[in-house]
Amino acid sequence: MIGRRILLAAGVLFGAAAFAQAQIDNGLPGPQPLDAGSMILNRTLFEGIMDRNSKVRSASAKPMPAGGYLSYRASSKVRQKVTREYLARAEKAYGKPIAEGLRKTLGAIDFVATWRRLATRDGLRTGDLGDSVTAYWAVNWLVANGKENSAPGQMQALRRQLGPLMASNPGVRRMSEAARQEVAESLMLDTVVLAIGADTAVQKNDPAVLAKLRTTTNDRFKQAFGIDLTTVTLTNRGLAKR
Template identity: 30%
Template structure:
């Protein structure tokens, strides 16, 4: 995924404010929205699933009697506007010296559309929490491990892991569309910002910046999910320990 992201950003962020505008948020050890209860809760639901898997002990299949839980939601412009405003506030605080330019960058671009255009090659789409979480997890794994490419099969396998984990969560089943949308779009915006920062650093050949961003991705998951991304393998069956 990350190899294609650099190309997408070059085409879609063609303005005076380059992809490196997001370097501040990319360096953060915490995500935008990390304090959102639903984000942390669902990350930990998936984290528990991944921690329970190993290469020689695949996950048990879900009970046959359990009805599938949809991970889709109906989006509302008002929710997107609120999340976008909170995101702008977050990265402006992360880099006060360039706060106004960062706000202009966010206002001038359809960042969710950028996310959707990029992940479409992996069969992911907007309006689905599992798709947003899968893209975010795979990209953070790629950044932490400095892996340029993940296949569609690998991404879809992680998407399946996410969907099964969310489907088994009573808390997720109770979420209304607005809460699902806010959580999904939080994952999407983090994906764009963190991926932009890493792709820009790699394109510039800035080894120190790529190492810093890679360490930040690993630190986020150690702190927030209690999971070591560098000990995981990404396979055609998803993440395994």
């Protein structure tokens, strides 16, 4: 079951928590280096798939193979670029002190390894754009709906739902391997930071902070992908309309 809880040492957590709080306070600016919505084609198509899933698709269907259009071999150069540009966006949005705290956090952890601990229990893996997008969608759905964990099988169902949309998208098919890694790892990094932000809000035990986190998370996702996460539910067939 994928969950949004990530346990880090207190000193490591501090910088990420401060950044996460700044995101909560200021509206969670999007991290994507490219137009995230283009990876999922369009809202109308996705909603059509949700309609069909609610009536037809079986949870026992086999997971879709990653395929050459979604998989990538990771490059340290691209990963450094992802981190550098993420920090630059953080500094521009929230100022140097917040960005510096986040920089120290990212220097103390391997965000890809942290993401792996979060996602691999559900069969999601690094080196695959589809799996990165799946985890990103799932954690955003959990946070926007005030949930902590998904149920067994739901991640692979969501992966089966999203994978064909991305693999059939001409924009994705034209991506270089480096571009796939850049998008995937930007989403992985933001997934980790969002999970830390959710933990921070829960630890504060402040209903107003939690409500704002849910709202800002949903607003950002809706802007990027055109989907209101509070109007859908995560099931053993993927996302479906409530």
